[in-house]
Amino acid sequence: MTHHGWDALILGGGPGGSTLAASLARRGRRALVLEREKFPRFHIGESLLPRSREVFVELGVDEELDRRFLRKYGARFLCCTTGRESTYRFEESFDPKFTYAYQVPRAEFDHVLLEQARKLGAEVREQWEATDVLFEGSHAVGVRAKNLLNPSEVTELFAPIVVDATGRDTLLASRTRRKANIARLDxxxxxxxxxxxxxxxxxxxxxxxxxxxxxxxxxxxxxxxxxxxxxxxxxxxxxxxxxxxxxxxxxxxxxxxxxxxxxxxxxxxxxxxxxxxxxDFSYRIDQLAGDGWLFVGDAGGFLDPLFSTGAHLAIKGATLAAEAIDHALTTGDVSRAAFATYEANVRYAVDLFLGVVQSFYAGQFRETLFEPNQRSTIRKLITSILSGDVFHVERRPPWASFLREHYPAEVPTFV
Ligand SMILES: Cc1cc2nc3c(=O)[nH]c(=O)nc-3n(C[C@H](O)[C@H](O)[C@H](O)COP(=O)(O)OP(=O)(O)OC[C@H]3O[C@@H](n4cnc5c(N)ncnc54)[C@H](O)[C@@H]3O)c2cc1C
Missing domain, CATH: 3.30.9.100 (D-Amino Acid Oxidase; Chain A, domain 2)
Structure with a gap:
């Protein structure tokens, strides 16, 4: 088996795949991205969250994004039936490190991120489609891929880590994992x-x-x-x-x-x-990682876009995946256990959002959004969630515990 020197094969060059490739490259790891499309290409999911900028700054791309895109300082909610409205500005959050995000036509945004991954040293092959993940026993060891410009060119590529970032295509999950729709989000x-x-x-x-x-x-x-x-x-x-x-x-x-x-x-x-x-666009996958493989972004689950959460989960999740992969490669242990913390941190973030979204559809959180005499802590809490402050890797703040208690996520069980 030839490893061609790659540390990780990344399937899909959307925000999840490109952020992961860029983050690995910054850590001196060799990443290969296979992307089916030729960028720029249309994609849905155009409103970003301020907390993603933490990653953009880290990857050296925030200034370019600021030059290209409109700043988003907040969110305005209007209720047709009651005539109520409420505007939340990100500066009102508990930890207002980032007070604006960007509104991005995805064709251009995804292209900028993928180019940044290239600039940082990742190899990117566009118009290459991953058709299969290759396993030896339970271990993912590589990928079969097709050059779409020359479909008779099918090749097998190998690396210690394979990351599925194919978005809603869920290449690997559709074939090997259990995928369930999420309650109340049909x-x-x-x-x-x-x-x-x-x-x-x-x-x-x-x-x-x-x-x-x-x-x-x-x-x-x-x-x-x-x-x-x-x-x-x-x-x-x-x-x-x-x-x-x-x-x-x-x-x-x-x-x-x-x-x-x-x-x-x-x-x-x-x-x-x-x-x-x-x-039917909300779903959950039973596992986010296994022996030699991980899911990043929509490939590992998708949540109703009410609070514009998808790109942020993919982008920030990708940086956590990069950290876990880097550590796994250093220790030589690329088994599922090496990615347990990654999986727990991503699930925690997704479930903070999920509980609130489900409560919105059930009616309770919708009332809270429009409450006329809102306490300032509730306002801060809502704004923190809207900012994407959901990855509490170091410390889980008390307001997040309050949120989990009052708006618990109802998740599918996989038996
Ligand atoms: C209706 C709707 C509205 C949304 N609104 C928002 C919003 O306002 N804000 C927000 O943040 N999110 C929003 N989202 C979610 C957002 O679109 C996604 O969460 C985000 O794009 C996830 O990024 P990703 O990198 O995981 O996947 P994607 O962006 O889907 O990227 C996956 C990439 O993989 C490639 N690919 C697929 N299969 C293969 C293969 N076999 N081989 C090689 N490449 C492959 C695809 O071409 C694609 O480029 C919305 C989603 C929906 C459905």
């Missing part, structure tokens, strides 16, 4: 880009706006310039209202007709791309 998203929607002025221009209505919630994510990502997440009951043969564009317009507030924010904006859709 939703569908419809989305597009628009030119000319309403935006607040000044520092609030970059805020994400979330409009809650009877069947779900709309997002308005403004980019630098005049283009805005507009989408809606709806219940499975509402999706059943889509008529046979009705186009997504038409059903999307009918969904807007359900919310006067969303229509107001949309104004006379022009739709720039056909409406896309994704169904």
């Amino acid at each position: 939703k569908t998203a419809l989305f597009s880009h628009y030119r000319g929607t309403f935006r607040p002025s000044g520092q609030d221009e970059g805020n994400i706006q979330i409009v809650i209505f009877e069947h779900g919630w709309f997002w308005f994510i403004p980019f630098r310039g005049d283009v805005t990502s507009v989408g809606v997440v709806v219940s499975s009951e509402w999706i059943r209202q889509k008529q046979k043969g009705e186009s997504l564009d038409s059903f999307y317009d009918r969904t807007f007709a359900q919310s006067a507030t969303a229509r107001e924010l949309l104004g006379g904006a022009t739709r720039l791309r056909p409406v896309g859709a994704l169904a």
Whole structure:
């Protein structure tokens, strides 16, 4: 078996894969990324969280992101049925180290991150598709991959660690692990880009706006310039209202007709791309690591995008994976046990978000969001969560324990 000198093979070059490759390269490890697409390419998931900037600074890419993208200082929630609204600014969080994030067209953002991984020394092969993870017994030892520019070129690559960062494709989990939908999160998203929607002025221009209505919630994510990502997440009951043969564009317009507030924010904006859709999108995988393999980002689970959490979990999770892989390579123990802390830290972060998201759909957290005489600690707590302050690797703050107690995550059991 030839190892070609790579320490890790990373399948997928989205934010999870590219951050991992860059972080490993910074540690002097040789990472190879196989990415099926040619970047830049469209991707959903455009609103980032301030805490990801910790990683951007570490990887030396924060200034470039700031030059390219609109700053997001907070989140504005509007409730259609009650007329209530509330704006949370990240500076109000318990630990306001990072007071803004970015709103990013993902084609450009993902490209910047992947290029940064290259600059830091990772090898990146675009238009290479991983087709199989190779095992010896329980140990992942390599990958079979196809050059999409020359499909007869199929090769086997080997390394001590294989990381699945293939996103919602969940290459390895779909074949070897158990994958379960998460309670109360059987939703569908419809989305597009628009030119000319309403935006607040000044520092609030970059805020994400979330409009809650009877069947779900709309997002308005403004980019630098005049283009805005507009989408809606709806219940499975509402999706059943889509008529046979009705186009997504038409059903999307009918969904807007359900919310006067969303229509107001949309104004006379022009739709720039056909409406896309994704169904049943929250899932959990039974394990995040095994002998010689790890999952990073969506490849290891996905949570409803209400609080724009996916990219942050992938990015910050990738840095924890890099730390665990680096240590495992140093000690020579790449068994599942070597990644137990990684798995525990990622699960902890995901479950902090998950409990709150489930409580939002059940109604309790939604009330808390709009409470008129909110205590300042509750406001700080909500803002901390919205900032992505969920990776408490060194110390778990008391407010997080409060959150876990009051909004416990309901997770699927794998028997
Ligand atoms: C409706 C919706 C709205 C969302 N909104 C937000 C938001 O506002 N903010 C946010 O942070 N997140 C949001 N997300 C989540 C976000 O999109 C993801 O969590 C994030 O992209 C995860 O990054 P990743 O690197 O794990 O996976 P991805 O970004 O999906 O990257 C995976 C990469 O792997 C490649 N790949 C797949 N299979 C293979 C293969 N076999 N071989 C080689 N390469 C492969 C793909 O081409 C892709 O480039 C949203 C998600 C949905 C569904």
